[in-house]
Amino acid sequence: xxxxxxxxxxxxxxxxxxxxxxxxxxxxxxxxxxxxxxxxxxxxxxxxxxxxxxxxxxxxxxxxxxxxxxxxxxxxxxxxxxxxxxxxxxxxxxxxxxxxxxxxxxxxxxxxxxxxxxxxxxxxxxxxxxxxxxxxxxxxxxxxxxxxxxxxxxxxxxxxxxxxxxxxxxxxxxxxxxxxxxxxxxxxxxxxxxxxxxxxxxxxxxxxxxxxxxxxxxxxxxxxxxxxxxxxxxxxxxxxxxxxxxxxxxxxxxxxxxxxxxxxxxxxxxxxxxxxxxxxxxxxxxxxxxxxxxxxxxxxxxxxxxxxxxxxxxxxxxxxxxxxxxxxxxxxxxxxxxxxxxxxxxxxxxxxxxxxxxxxxxxxxxxxxxxxxxxxxxxxxxxxxxxxxxxxxxxxxxxxxxxxxxxxxxxxxxxxxxxxxxxxxxxxxxxxxxxxxxxxxxxxxxxxxxxxxxxxxxxxxxxxxxxxxxxxxxxxxxxxxxxxxxxxxxxxxxxxxxxxxxxxxxxxxxxxxxxxxxxxxxxxxxxxxxxxxxxxxxxxxxxxxxxxxxxxxxxxxxxxxxxxxxxxxxxxxxxxxxxxxxxxxxxxxxxxxxxxxxxxxxxxxxxxxxxxxxxxxxxxxxxxxxxxxxxxxxxxxxxxxxxxxxxxxxxxxxxxxxxxxxxxxxxxxxxxxxxxxxxxxxxxxxxxxxxxxxxxxxxxxxxxxxxxxxxxxxxxxxxxxxxxxxxxxxxxxxxxxxxxxxxxxxxxxxxxxxxxxxxx
Numbered sequence: 189x190x191x192x193x194x195x196x197x198x199x200x201x202x203x204x205x206x207x208x209x210x211x212x213x214x215x216x217x218x219x220x221x222x223x224x225x226x227x228x229x230x231x232x233x234x235x236x237x238x239x240x241x242x243x244x245x246x247x248x249x250x251x252x253x254x255x256x257x258x259x260x261x262x263x264x265x266x267x268x269x270x271x272x273x274x275x276x277x278x279x280x281x282x283x284x285x286x287x288x289x290x291x292x293x294x295x296x297x298x299x300x301x302x303x304x305x306x307x308x309x310x311x312x313x314x315x316x317x318x319x320x321x322x323x324x325x326x327x328x329x330x331x332x333x334x335x336x337x338x339x340x341x342x343x344x345x346x347x348x349x350x351x352x353x354x355x356x357x358x359x360x361x362x363x364x365x366x367x368x369x370x371x372x373x374x375x376x377x378x379x380x381x382x383x384x385x386x387x388x389x390x391x392x393x394x395x396x397x398x399x400x401x402x403x404x405x406x407x408x409x410x411x412x413x414x415x416x417x418x419x420x421x422x423x424x425x426x427x428x429x430x431x432x433x434x435x436x437x438x439x440x441x442x443x444x445x446x447x448x449x450x451x452x453x454x455x456x457x458x459x460x461x462x463x464x465x466x467x468x469x470x471x472x473x474x475x476x477x478x479x480x481x482x483x484x485x486x487x488x489x490x491x492x493x494x495x496x497x498x499x500x501x502x503x504x505x506x507x508x509x510x511x512x513x514x515x516x517x518x519x520x521x522x523x524x525x526x527x528x529x530x531x532x533x534x535x536x537x538x539x540x541x542x543x544x545x546x547x548x549x550x551x552x553x554x555x556x557x558x559x560x561x562x563x564x565x566x567x568x569x570x571x572x573x574x575x576x577x578x579x580x581x582x583x584x585x586x587x588x589x590x591x592x593x594x595x596x597x598x599x600x601x602x603x604x605x606x607x608x609x610x611x612x613x614x615x616x617x618x619x620x621x622x623x624x625x626x627x628x629x630x631x632x633x634x635x636x637x638x639x640x641x642x643x644x645x646x647x648x649x650x651x652x653x654x655x656x657x658x659x660x661x662x663x664x665x666x667x668x669x670x671x672x673x674x675x676x677x678x679x680x681x682x683x684x685x686x687x688x689x690x691x692x693x694x695x696x697x698x699x700x701x702x703x704x705x706x707x708x709x710x711x712x713x714x715x716x717x718x719x720x721x722x723x724x725x726x727x728x729x730x731x732x733x734x735x736x737x738x739x740x741x742x743x744x745x746x747x748x749x750x751x752x753x754x755x756x757x758x759x760x761x762x763x764x765x766x767x768x769x770x771x772x773x774x775x776x777x778x779x780x781x782x783x784x785x786x787x788x789x790x791x792x793x794x795x796x797x798x799x800x801x802x803x804x805x806x807x808x809x810x811x812x813x814x815x816x817x818x819x820x821x822x823x824x825x826x827x828x829x830x831x832x833x834x835x836x837x838x839x840x841x842x843x844x845x846x847x848x849x850x851x852x853x854x855x856x857x858x859x860x861x862x863x864x865x866x867x868x869x870x871x872x873x874x875x876x877x878x879x880x881x882x883x884x885x886x887x888x889x890x891x892x893x894x895x896x897x898x899x900x901x902x903x904x905x906x907x908x909x910x911x912x913x914x915x916x917x918x919x920x921x922x923x924x925x926x927x928x929x930x931x932x933x934x935x936x937x938x939x940x941x942x943x944x945x946x947x948x
Contacts, residue, residue: 190254191223192244192286194928196236196900205231213286213329215844217926220286236889238900243309243929244331246281247340255283255332273335275318277424279304279373282324283311283332287843287877288931292329299323304373304427306875306931307336309904315373341421343430344715345608346414361606361638361654365569366413367393367432367500370402370420371614377425378402384423388416393500399584401614403432403500432500433607433654435578437471437521438634438761459828461548463779464772465490466530467592467600468765470522471559471578474735476515482523482753484531484545484733485553491595494557495580495588504572506563511580514557518576520735520742524757525603526553527733529765529772535733535753544731544754547769548776554595556588558604578604585618585656593629598775601768603634603761607655610715612872616659620870623661623789627867627936630775630789631662632768634760635721636710640687648693650815653710653720660874660907661867663771663793664720667706667727667763668803668821672699672756675729675746680707698758699728703803705816709760712815716873717905721818722793723800725770727763729756770796770822777828784836791836791938794865797908798940799827812892812910819910833941840866840936841878841927848924851944855918861910861942864892864925868907869932876935877928880909885919902928916943 195205196218205211208231209224220240223231231237245252282301284292288310293303296312300320304313313336316324325333339347346368368390372381375397382392382402390404404420406413417429474482478489496511516523530551533543543549558580564573581604582588592600607613623629638652657664680687681694688694693707706727712720729745734755746756774795778787800820807814833851841847853860862882869875879902882890892909893901903909921944925937941947 190241191228192240193221193223193228193231194218194238194240195221195231201235215287217844217846236900238902240286243904244283246283246308246311248334248337255334277315277317279336280314280316280321281307281311281334281336282314282330284329285331286310287929288312289329289843290931290933292327293931295327295329296324299327306871306873308873309929312931313373338418338421341426341428342417343428343608343611345431346417346429362434362436362572363431364434365572366406366408368404368406368417368429369432369614370404370429371427371617372400372402372425373427374425375400381423381425385420388419390416390420391503393503394498394583396584399586399614399618401583403583430608430611430613434572435581435604435606437519437578437604438636438759438764459773459776461530461551461769461772461776464548464551464599464776465554465595465597466548466551466768466772467554467556467595467597468522468526468529468768469556469558469581469588469600469602470525470604471519471576472514472516472522472557472735473526473555474516474523474733475737476513476557482733482736483534484527486534488530488532488552490552490554492555492557493591495582497560497562497579498581498583500583501562501579504565504568506565507561510560512561514555515737516557516735517737518559520738520744520755521603521757521761522555522557522559523735524732524744524755525601525761525765526555528730528762529601529769531733535751539750546732547766548772551769551772554592554597556592585615586622589619589622589626589629589631593626598628598630599768599771600629600631601765602632602656603759603764605634605636605654605657609638609654610651610658610713611655612658612714612716613655615656617870619656619659620661620868623867624869627788627790628786630771630792632764632771633657633659633662633664634764635664635666637708637759638710639706639708641690641693641707642687644690646690646692648707648711648816650711651713653712653714657710658714658720660718661789663767663796664722664818665760665764665767666709666721666724666817667760668724668817669701669704669706670699670726670728670730671702672729675699684708702726702821705803705806718874719813719815719818719906719908722908723767723796723819724803724817724821725763725766727760728758730758730762730766731756732762767796767822770824773824774828778834782834788836788867788936788938790865790867790936791834791940793908794863794938794940795827795834796822797865797910798832798861798863798942799823799825799830801826812912819908827940827942830942831945833944833947835939835941835947836936837925837939838936839934841925841930842933842935843927843930845927846924848922849947850920850922851941852946853916853918853921853943854945857916857918857943858914859943860913860916860921862923863940864909864937865940866907866935866937868935874905874907875932876930877904878907878930878935878937879903879926879928880911881924881926882911883922883924885917885921904928
């Protein structure tokens with residue numbers, strides 16, 4: 189099998205590469221070589237190299253394989269898992285010979301192809317007819333083409349149902365029976381696909397050309413539905429089909445463990461969120477009336493809006509399109525969340541040793557209420573019914589974010605989610621798309637509460653994080669324990685015996701160790717292998733504001749005896765607004781202390797990750813991240829009070845380009861930590877791949893991943909890279925950010941650095 193190496197050789201150095209194999213593509217910072225047999229070791233000993241062979245793999249017929257092709261001939265190979273389709277326009281996979289140049293995409297367009305999106309690494313989805321496909325195959329930059337398999341347009345869970353096998357289901361996820369979300373490639377095709385779905389027997393519950401999606405229902409039995417879904421996937425223009433989930437909520441000492449109070453110096457203590465606007469999308473906010481609201485929010489509610497029941501529920505309820513207003517009348521979830529982010533603590537005066545308030549307690553609030561009371565019709569299965577659900581979440585999140593952005597909010601907190609574990613769905617695409625076009629909009633999302641040890645092996649199972657926390661351009665929040673020893677009798681096994689049947693979780697108190705990841709906190713990775721969550725924060729027995737509108741006997745996780753205006757709740761829902769408040773403080777810090785009037789979402793994310801503290805027990809020593817805790821627990825002291833440097837580079841780099849800069853490290857420094865972060869182009873995998881490479885004063889190179897032999901190991905999955913050097917040598921360190929594959933560039937980025945004295 190062919191072996192492809194990215195060789196970091198520039199200018200005249202590239203002339204010597206031909207002796208090691210076929211040079212199939214050249215770039216400013218590197219070249220791609222199809223290595224001749226027996227030449228790999230010699231090439232790697234002469235130049236820094238990265239093995240790219242695995243990046244040529246694509247999913248075909250349920251297997252990942254390097255399709256047969258050639259980068260050394262003028263005609264691409266054609267193959268596929270199915271027969272090539274009938275004449276007319278179809279969607280094909282077009283694999284380029286290496287990292288994608290914008291000029292290559294232009295050639296495909298000129299040849300008659302319509303670009304859709306990146307499928308994986310160097311492979312694009314392209315719409316073409318037979319004439320256009322032949323012209324695309326003849327391009328020297330194209331290695332291989334094949335038809336986009338219909339199976340690749342159906343979610344893992346639905347494919348499993350079609351095979352009669354079981355698919356992973358999150359323990360607390362509820363799916364609407366027979367209801368599907370269908371994503372389409374082109375908004376102009378929505379009406380045609382809607383008509384085709386009707387002919388197949390589907391009911392069209394809603395369609396949104398702007399969001400390029402439809403919601404369909406089939407009332408057939410399970411076997412028939414599976415066959416109908418397979419047929420629907422063959423309709424031209426269908427991009428992806430998945431079962432539609434019902435989004436659900438992800439439910440004063442916590443800030444101490446986030447470096448926001450207690451030992452914080454005057455610099456951090458001087459930050460309060462003043463001048464920031466935080467938006468929260470949740471159930472509701474207390475009375476819903478800014479003029480008569482919980483005193484912890486008085487005079488700081490900039491806007492409050494309620495969202496009606498969405499169109500796709502119209503045939504399921506008697507009160508279609510109803511809007512019962514923004515009051516928080518059922519669980520009190522939204523009011524509690526808001527208090528953790530921006531509550532002032534005014535109502536706690538005189539009843540608590542310290543104010544019970546949010547981290548950004550002087551920020552203003554934009555609240556978007558999405559919970560609605562549902563008057564279900566008898567035809568709806570009992571399992572789908574719940575009196576209050578988040579039925580107001582728009583099918584297109586773009587306008588939801590746009591409303592908050594228009595009100596001046598630059599931090600947006602979302603303590604809800606659900607869906608297929610690890611999957612990137614339409615809401616992830618909508619989130620990533622909005623941030624891609626609004627680079628200063630920082631979205632914070634709960635990872636979910638689906639961590640479980642149901643198999644009884646004493647370990648929390650991976651891959652339970654769900655949408656929209658599986659998006660790339662948000663900060664996804666997991667939970668660690670709080671420290672509330674008065675609740676030591678409350679154990680995971682006592683509350684959820686099926687999920688935690690054995691030690692160590694069965695008899696483990698839920699709020700006795702802030703250095704432990706909460707058992708129920710959802711884990712990564714995502715389906716495409718990205719690390720999630722990004723960071724964690726306390727999420728058990730969090731004390732915050734209580735809605736005045738909920739039932740008198742509603743005490744959440746626990747009542748707060750000193751005042752009915754507060755109570756305890758828990759979940760990644762509660763960790764999320766704590767981080768949203770911290771993000772507001774970070775934004776205030778960059779505006780006021782660093783004089784950056786418009787800090788990007790990527791810079792805020794990089795700053796939070798830079799200070800994060802790794803908790804023990806989830807990965808071997810030396811790991812900078814894992815899928816239990818991400819990069820660690822948020823610690824504002826760890827970055828805002830540390831020797832820190834920050835940099836934003838725009839417009840950034842394109843494929844094959846490299847940004848370079850030097851930092852000076854003082855001899856005897858304890859740690860050098862460098863964080864690269866960027867908001868990626870929307871798509872189910874990493875589209876624009878940037879890599880961080882650091883060169884030590886002695887010429888040795890360090891990457892975010894451990895090197896193998898003389899080669900380099902570079903991250904091709906994540907839009908966050910963290911590099912850490914313990915006891916770095918004093919002197920000049922060079923930072924290179926390489927545009928390894930940037931088809932939608934140029935890609936801007938942010939860098940946060942701890943442990944360096946200056947950028948030179």
